[in-house]
Amino acid sequence: MIRLVDATKAFRRGRDVEVVALDAVSLEVTKGEFVFVVGPSGSGKSTFMRLLTREQVADSGEVWVSGKNLKKLRRWKVPLLRREIGYVFQDFKLLPNKTVRENVSFALEVIGRGRKEIRARVPEVLELVGLTDKAESLPHELSGGQQQRVSIARAFVNNPRLLLCDEPTGNLDPATSVGIMKLLDRINRTGTTVVMATHDQQIVDSMRRRVVELEDGRVVRDQVRGVYGYGA
Amino acid sequence: MARWRYVLVEALAGLRRNLLMSFAVVLSITVSLTLLGASLLLSEQVELATDDWTGRVEVSIFLCDDRACPAITTQQRDQLEADLEANPVVAEVFYESKREAYDRFTRLFADQPTLIEAIDVATLPASFRVKLENPQLFGVIRDQFAAYPGVEEIVDQRDVLNQFLRFTTLVRNAALAIALVQLLAAGVLIANTIRVAAYARREQTAIMKLVGAANWYVRLPFVVEGIIAGALGTAAAWGILYGTVPRVTRDLAREVELLPFIGVDQVVAIAPLMALAGVGIAALASTLALRRFLRV
Numbered sequence: 001m002i003r004l005v006d007a008t009k010a011f012r013r014g015r016d017v018e019v020v021a022l023d024a025v026s027l028e029v030t031k032g033e034f035v036f037v038v039g040p041s042g043s044g045k046s047t048f049m050r051l052l053t054r055e056q057v058a059d060s061g062e063v064w065v066s067g068k069n070l071k072k073l074r075r076w077k078v079p080l081l082r083r084e085i086g087y088v089f090q091d092f093k094l095l096p097n098k099t100v101r102e103n104v105s106f107a108l109e110v111i112g113r114g115r116k117e118i119r120a121r122v123p124e125v126l127e128l129v130g131l132t133d134k135a136e137s138l139p140h141e142l143s144g145g146q147q148q149r150v151s152i153a154r155a156f157v158n159n160p161r162l163l164l165c166d167e168p169t170g171n172l173d174p175a176t177s178v179g180i181m182k183l184l185d186r187i188n189r190t191g192t193t194v195v196m197a198t199h200d201q202q203i204v205d206s207m208r209r210r211v212v213e214l215e216d217g218r219v220v221r222d223q224v225r226g227v228y229g230y231g232a
Numbered sequence: 233m234a235r236w237r238y239v240l241v242e243a244l245a246g247l248r249r250n251l252l253m254s255f256a257v258v259l260s261i262t263v264s265l266t267l268l269g270a271s272l273l274l275s276e277q278v279e280l281a282t283d284d285w286t287g288r289v290e291v292s293i294f295l296c297d298d299r300a301c302p303a304i305t306t307q308q309r310d311q312l313e314a315d316l317e318a319n320p321v322v323a324e325v326f327y328e329s330k331r332e333a334y335d336r337f338t339r340l341f342a343d344q345p346t347l348i349e350a351i352d353v354a355t356l357p358a359s360f361r362v363k364l365e366n367p368q369l370f371g372v373i374r375d376q377f378a379a380y381p382g383v384e385e386i387v388d389q390r391d392v393l394n395q396f397l398r399f400t401t402l403v404r405n406a407a408l409a410i411a412l413v414q415l416l417a418a419g420v421l422i423a424n425t426i427r428v429a430a431y432a433r434r435e436q437t438a439i440m441k442l443v444g445a446a447n448w449y450v451r452l453p454f455v456v457e458g459i460i461a462g463a464l465g466t467a468a469a470w471g472i473l474y475g476t477v478p479r480v481t482r483d484l485a486r487e488v489e490l491l492p493f494i495g496v497d498q499v500v501a502i503a504p505l506m507a508l509a510g511v512g513i514a515a516l517a518s519t520l521a522l523r524r525f526l527r528v
Contacts, residue, residue: 053442076447083444095436110445112235158443 001162001193002029002052006061009047009217021047023217024061029195031161034188036204037197038228039214045197048214049166052195053085054078066161083111086155086192090167092147094139100126100150101135107154125153129183145176149183156187163187165196169203177203201228235449242453243460246429253428254461257421261465262472264414265510269473269502271407276498277481278400281393291362291373294384297330297354304382312380316360321372324363330356357384418465419513422458423521429454430525437526451526455518462514466507474499 009022022044029035037045050056051063054070063070066084073081094103101122108118126132129149139147148168155163165184169177181203188194198204204211204227211226212219247254293312295304304312316325328336333356341347362373370388378386430437440450474496481493 079441079444079446081444082442085444087442093435093439095439106439107443109235109238110440110443110449112446112449154439154443 001031001033001066002027002195003064004028004051004061005064007051007058007063008060009051009056009058020217022051022058025214025217025219026061027212027219027222029193031193032188032191034185034194034207034209035196036207036209036211036226037195037214038199038204038211043214044217045214046166047217049164049195049197052162052164053087054081079111083158084161086152086158086160086163088148088151088155088163088165088168090170092139092144092151092171094147094150094154096139099136099138100131100142100153103139103150104153104157107157111158121157125157128156128186129153143176144172145179148172148176148180152180152183152187156192160192162193162195165194165198167198167200168196169198169200174202181207204228239449239452239456242433243456246433246453246457247460249432250425250428253421253425257418257425257458257461258465258468260414260418260421261462261510261514262468264411264418265466265469265506266472267407267411267414268509269469269499269506270477271404271411272502272505273473273477273494273498274400274404274407276502277494278397278404280492280494281396281400290364290367290389291370292387292389293360293362293373293377294357294387295359296382296384297357299357300384301382308380308382312377312382313360315380316362316377319373319376321365321369322362323365326361328359328361330354330358333358415509415513418462419517422461422514422517423524425461426454426458426518426521427525429457430522451519451522454522454526455515458514458518458521459511462510462512463507465514466510469510470499470503470506473502 004025004027006024006026007022008020008024010018010020013019025044025048037048039045047056051058051070052065054065054073057063057071065081068077068081070081095106098106104122104125105118108121113121123132123135126135129152131146131149131153134142134146139150142150148171152168163184168184169180172180177200184194184196185207208225208227211221211223211228213221293316295309297303313325313327316322330353334351334353337351337356338348364370364373367390370390374386374388377383437450477494477499478496481495485493
């Protein structure tokens with residue numbers, strides 16, 4: 001599903017300071033896996049996620065997602081790649097003037113899906129995330145946890161093969177976070193690969209899934225049934 | 233279908249969101265295209281006038297009538313006419329008597345009785361009116377016939393025409409120059425509008441990109457927004473020309489009888505060209521602006 005080979009990405013800060021965000025990272029994630037990417041701020045988690053959606057391109061090395069070499073991917077094919085990826089943000093990024101149903105439908109409308117399909121699929125996903133009765137609510141009428149469920153519904157409505165979650169519980173209290181994790185776990189069990197960048201030690205420890213730890217742009221740990229920190 | 237409605241709805245929402253800016257864009261396109269259309273119409277007018285003028289007389293050979301020189305004899309006149317007709321440079325020749333000259337003059341200045349009162353049948357000289365195979369060959373005629381007995385003066389009517397042409401060309405070029413500068417300003421305004429619109433919709437755009445909306449689909453509402461503004465401005469400009477030009481030329485035609493004037497037909501005829509310019513500049517400016525302000 002995902003394969004990085006010596007992927008390196010550096011950014012310029014100012015005139016001659018170069019910050020290496022990812023330093024020769026090699027990593028493989030197979031289909032159906034659930035992977036936590038952990039590490040302190042600035043360790044390269046965000047850059048890692050952005051390479052996968054091809055918001056950024058690696059300076060050197062290879063990045064493969066869903067059988068595509070992203071370095072060689074034509075610009076006009078990038079949208080097609082992204083249709084195979086669902087993306088969940090820390091701050092939800094819902095459109096404030098659209099209802100829950102419209103926010104989820106939007107993701108299908110803009111990729112040209114028919115109205116019939118949208119009418120059938122959206123209620124299914126809203127049921128999956130447990131928001132059937134909130135379909136006509138506006139985002140500001142919902143709690144943080146509910147908004148994040150909408151965001152997940154939007155990411156998953158197109159049945160992506162890969163779900164990328166960037167700190168999805170970062171803005172939520174622990175009890176709500178557990179609910180979100182259960183939802184992500186359920187989505188993972190449908191065969192969807194889930195990659196989740198997080199700071200949340202408790203969640204990582206309780207899930208006992210694969211943990212990839214980044215530090216200064218390098219993979220310093222890759223455990224199959226890991227916890228957040230060493231010796232925890 | 234839903235996608236096209238989305239594009240249109242978003243474009244209109246964008247125009248409404250920044251109403252003052254949209255107004256500025258429409259206004260500047262209107263000014264620019266009014267001037268552009270006016271200069272096009274002036275070109276049409278010049279062409280129409282030249283066709284008519286050059287199609288008629290190019291050279292007038294005025295004949296002596298005892299005022300400046302001894303009156304031409306009938307024999308001299310016949311000789312002159314025969315020589316003119318035999319000349320290969322001459323395409324056509326006809327004689328205008330003093331009577332005919334006076335009639336034409338009174339017809340021309342019918343609304344200026346004081347002018348007509350000042351002259352009588354004897355005042356205006358008789359003349360040969362000559363049309364040349366090639367209007368440039370005036371020199372040949374002058375050199376050959378100026379010394380003929382009974383010829384008072386040979387006038388190149390194109391001199392008069394050329395003055396008129398120089399003036400209209402000047403006006404047209406000035407209008408064209410201002411139109412182009414204004415068109416450039418309109419383009420910059422559109423680019424700025426698009427930038428504001430792209431900023432206002434940046435979250436929506438970010439989501440569209442991440443869920444995999446096609447690049448053209450992300451961009452289209454912005455381009456359509458520019459095109460709608462361009463089309464509105466173009467329509468207004470054309471409306472202004474349609475409302476004024478035929479009326480002005482009708483008034484002019486009443487004053488100046490020698491010339492044919494353009495009318496509604498020509499204004500209608502330039503509509504596609506104006507639309508092309510107005511909508512074209514809008515589409516171009518939006519596309520360039522998006523390349524800058526909306527990376528996809």
